[in-house]
Amino acid sequence: MTARMDRRFAALASEGRPALVTYFMGGDPDYxxxxxxxxALPKAGADVIELGMPFSDPMADGPAIQLAGQRSLKGGQxxxxxxxxxRDFRLEDADTPIVLMGYYNPIYIYGVDRFLxxxxxxxxxxxxxxxxPPEMDDELCIPALRRGINFIRLATPTxxxxxxxxxLENTSGFVYYVSMNGITGSALPDPSVIGGAVRRIKxxxxxxxxxxxxxxxxxxxxxxxxxSDGVVVGSAxxxxxASSLTADGAATEATVAGVEALVRSLASGVRGARVAAAx
Amino acid sequence: MNQSPNLxxxxxxxxxxxxxxxxxxxxxAETLMPLILELQDQWNExxxxxxxxxxxxxxxxxxxxxxSPLYFAERLTEHLGGAKIYFKREELNHTGSHKINNxxxxxxLAKRMGKTRIIAETGAGQHGVASATVAARFGLPxxxxxxxxxxxxxxxxxxxxxxxxxxVKPVTAGSGTLKDAMNEALRDWVTNVEDxxxxxxxxxxxxxxxxxxxxxxAVIGREAxxxxxxxxxxxxxxxxxxxxxxxxxxxxxxPFLDDKDVRIVGVEAGGKGLDGDEHCASxxxxxxxxxxxxxTYLLQDGDGQIKEGHSISAGLDYPGIGPEHSWLNDVxxxxxxxxxxxxxxxxxxxxxxLEGIIPALEPSHALAEVIKRAPKMGxxxxxxxxxxxxxxxxxxxxxxxxxxxL
Numbered sequence: 001m002t003a004r005m006d007r008r009f010a011a012l013a014s015e016g017r018p019a020l021v022t023y024f025m026g027g028d029p030d031y032x033x034x035x036x037x038x039x040a041l042p043k044a045g046a047d048v049i050e051l052g053m054p055f056s057d058p059m060a061d062g063p064a065i066q067l068a069g070q071r072s073l074k075g076g077q078x079x080x081x082x083x084x085x086x087r088d089f090r091l092e093d094a095d096t097p098i099v100l101m102g103y104y105n106p107i108y109i110y111g112v113d114r115f116l117x118x119x120x121x122x123x124x125x126x127x128x129x130x131x132x133p134p135e136m137d138d139e140l141c142i143p144a145l146r147r148g149i150n151f152i153r154l155a156t157p158t159x160x161x162x163x164x165x166x167x168l169e170n171t172s173g174f175v176y177y178v179s180m181n182g183i184t185g186s187a188l189p190d191p192s193v194i195g196g197a198v199r200r201i202k203x204x205x206x207x208x209x210x211x212x213x214x215x216x217x218x219x220x221x222x223x224x225x226x227x228s229d230g231v232v233v234g235s236a237x238x239x240x241x242a243s244s245l246t247a248d249g250a251a252t253e254a255t256v257a258g259v260e261a262l263v264r265s266l267a268s269g270v271r272g273a274r275v276a277a278a279x
Numbered sequence: 280m281n282q283s284p285n286l287x288x289x290x291x292x293x294x295x296x297x298x299x300x301x302x303x304x305x306x307x308a309e310t311l312m313p314l315i316l317e318l319q320d321q322w323n324e325x326x327x328x329x330x331x332x333x334x335x336x337x338x339x340x341x342x343x344x345x346x347s348p349l350y351f352a353e354r355l356t357e358h359l360g361g362a363k364i365y366f367k368r369e370e371l372n373h374t375g376s377h378k379i380n381n382x383x384x385x386x387x388l389a390k391r392m393g394k395t396r397i398i399a400e401t402g403a404g405q406h407g408v409a410s411a412t413v414a415a416r417f418g419l420p421x422x423x424x425x426x427x428x429x430x431x432x433x434x435x436x437x438x439x440x441x442x443x444x445x446x447v448k449p450v451t452a453g454s455g456t457l458k459d460a461m462n463e464a465l466r467d468w469v470t471n472v473e474d475x476x477x478x479x480x481x482x483x484x485x486x487x488x489x490x491x492x493x494x495x496x497a498v499i500g501r502e503a504x505x506x507x508x509x510x511x512x513x514x515x516x517x518x519x520x521x522x523x524x525x526x527x528x529x530x531x532x533x534p535f536l537d538d539k540d541v542r543i544v545g546v547e548a549g550g551k552g553l554d555g556d557e558h559c560a561s562x563x564x565x566x567x568x569x570x571x572x573x574x575t576y577l578l579q580d581g582d583g584q585i586k587e588g589h590s591i592s593a594g595l596d597y598p599g600i601g602p603e604h605s606w607l608n609d610v611x612x613x614x615x616x617x618x619x620x621x622x623x624x625x626x627x628x629x630x631x632x633l634e635g636i637i638p639a640l641e642p643s644h645a646l647a648e649v650i651k652r653a654p655k656m657g658x659x660x661x662x663x664x665x666x667x668x669x670x671x672x673x674x675x676x677x678x679x680x681x682x683x684x685l
Contacts, residue, residue, distance in 0.1 A: 058586040059465040060308040109583030
C-alpha cells in the first residue's frame with residue numbers, strides 16, 4: 001500500500017498551494033540522462049513526477065511526446081528499465097510520488113500481476129493508462145487498487161455529467177482533468193472555462209483535481225493553478241529536452257540544466273497561484 | 280462467453296462490451312468514450328430501423344451495383360485441374376473494391392448522427408477512395424490520412440481521392456503506413472470530437488466498429504451463399520479470403536460460420552517470409568495484444584512495442600487483424616495461413632492471363648492459396664473466393680517489380 005500521494009497532496013493543501021506535476025519520458029534520450037532529469041525534478045520544485053513509459057503507437061499524444069518515445073525506444077528503453085528508473089530514484093528520494101504514464105500494451109505483455117508487483121516494490125505510487133477507460137477496469141485498474149497502487153483517471157470536456165460518476169468511481173490519488181479535447185502539446189484553453197470544469201468535477205469527488213494539456217510557462221501555471229489543485233506540465237518539458245539534444249539526438253550539458261531551469265520557473269508560477277486567486 | 284442464446288452458433292458475437300472471447304473491447308482514451316457509446320446507441324437503432332435498411336439497400340443496388348456477380352472461373356479451374364473455383368466479384372463494385380459497402384453504411388450513420396466532417400485512414404487507398412466517394416455523394420468534407428510510404432506507392436488512388444474533393448494528409452510518423460495513418464486519424468478524432476465522424480475502413484478498432492463494419496460487409500457472404508446455392512444447389516467446401524484488417528474476409532465468412540461443413544480460410548500476408556520481420560501475418564506469427572482500441576493478434580516485440588511489418592500489398596500492410604478473426608482462430612472455426620509476396624505476384628499474373636481479370640494484390644494472396652489447394656481437391660468440390668478488389672491501382676507496383684517501364 002502506498003500513501004505518498006495522499007500525504008503529498010495533504011501537505012500541499014496545508015501549505016495552501018497547488019501541486020506542480022511534471023511529466024517526462026523515461027529513457028529520453030538515454031537511461032542515465034533521463035534518471036538525472038528525474039532526480040533534478042523535485043529539487044527544482046516538482047511535487048509529483050509522471051514517468052512516461054514509451055510506446056510505439058501513442059495514439060492520444062502529439063508529435064513532441066511521440067518523438068520522445070521514439071528516442072527513448074531507440075535508446076533501448078523497455079518497461080523493465082522504466083520500473084528500474086523509479087527504483088534508482090527511490091534510493092535518494094523516499095517522498096515524491098511517482099506516477100507511471102503510458103499505454104496498456106507493454107503492461108499487458110509484461111503481465112499485469114508481475115507488473116503490479118514490480119511497480120509496488122520499485123516505489124511507484126500510481127498509474128495513468130491512457131487507453132483504459134472505466135469500461136476496461138477489470139484489466140488493470142481493479143487489480144492495481146487492490147494492491148494499493150493509485151489509478152488516476154483522465155476526465156475530459158467530453159466527460160458529461162452522466163459519465164462523470166463512472167469515471168470517478170475507481171479513481172484514486174488525484175483526478176487528471178485534460179483541459180481540452182485533443183492531443184498533448186496543443187494550445188492552452190481559457191482559464192475561466194477550466195475553473196468551471198474543475199468545480200463541476202469537485203462536486204462529485206473529494207480527490208484533488210489537477211489540470212493539464214497546454215501548460216508551457218510560469219504564467220500558464222499560475223493561471224491554471226489558481227483554480228485547481230495541481231498543474232500538469234508535459235510537452236513543455238519534453239520539448240525542452242528535445243531542444244537541448246545534439247543533431248544525433250544525444251544529451252548535452254544543457255539537457256538536465258534546461259529542465260531544471262524550466263521547472264524552477266514553473267514552480268514559481270504554482271507558488272504564486274493562490275496569491276493570484278486572492279487578488 | 281455471454282454471446283448468444285444459441286451456444287452452437289459462431290455468429291452471435293460480440294457481447295455487449297464488444298468482446299469476441301478475450302478479443303475486441305474498447306481500449307480508447309476517455310475523450311473518445313462518450314463518442315463511441317453514442318455511436319453504439321445510434322448503430323443499435325439504425326440496424327433495426329427499416330428506413331435505414333431501405334436506404335442502404337437502395338444505394339447498394341443503384342450506387343454500388345449490388346448484387347455483385349458470382350463467377351465460375353472456368354479456365355482457372357481447368358488449368359488447376361481440381362476443385363471448381365467461384366469468385367465473388369467485389370472488384371466490380373463502384374470504386375473497385377468491397378470497401379464501398381462499409382462506407383455507404385457508415386456515411387448514412389454519420390448523417391443520422393448529424394456529423395458534418397468525415398475522416399478516414401487508408402493503406403492501399405481503396406478505403407480512402409471509397410470514403411472520398413461517399414463524402415462527395417453526401418456533400419461532406421473529407422480528410423484522409425495516409426502513410427507517406429503508401430502515398431508514394433499508391434499514387435493513382437491519391438489522385439482519385441483529390442479529384443473527389445478529399446484532402447489527403449500524408450503521415451510521416453513511424454514507417455508511414457496504415458498503422459501510422461490510423462494513429463493520426465485517431466488524433467484528429469480526439470481533437471475534433473464535436474463535428475467529426477471517423478469512418479474506419481476495416482473490421483477492427485474499438486467496439487462497435489468490428490461488429491458494424493462486419494455487418495455492412497456481410498452482404499458479400501449473404502449474396503454469395505444464395506448465389507452458390509442457385510448455381511450448384513449446395514454450399515462450397517471452402518471459402519477463402521485475404522486478411523489485412525479483415526473486413527472483406529469477415530464479410531464473406533460470417534454468413535457461412537454456422538455451416539459446419541464449410542471450411543473457412545483466411546490468408547495473411549507472408550511478405551518475404553515469416554522468419555524475419557518482413558511480413559504481416561499477425562495470427563500465424565504474432566501474439567495477442569492491445570492496439571487501436573481492441574485486443575487482437577499483433578506483430579510486436581517482447582516489450583509490447585508494435586512492429587512495422589511488410590507486404591507487397593499496401594492493403595495488407597497492417598500489424599494487427601480484426602478481433603473476430605482472432606477469436607475464430609482460437610476457437611478453431613477458421614484457419615489462417617500465410618502467402619508470400621512472390622506467390623501473390625504469380626497468382627496476380629496467372630489470373631490476368633487466364634481469366635482476363637486483373638485482381639488487386641490483396642485478393643491475389645487469397646488466389647495463391649486457391650492455386651495451392653484446388654489441385655489437391657476433387658473435381659466435385661467447390662472453392663469460393665472473395666475477389667475483393669481490382670488491380671488497376673497496383674499496375675505500377677507490379678510493373679516496377681517485373682522490371683517494366685510504365
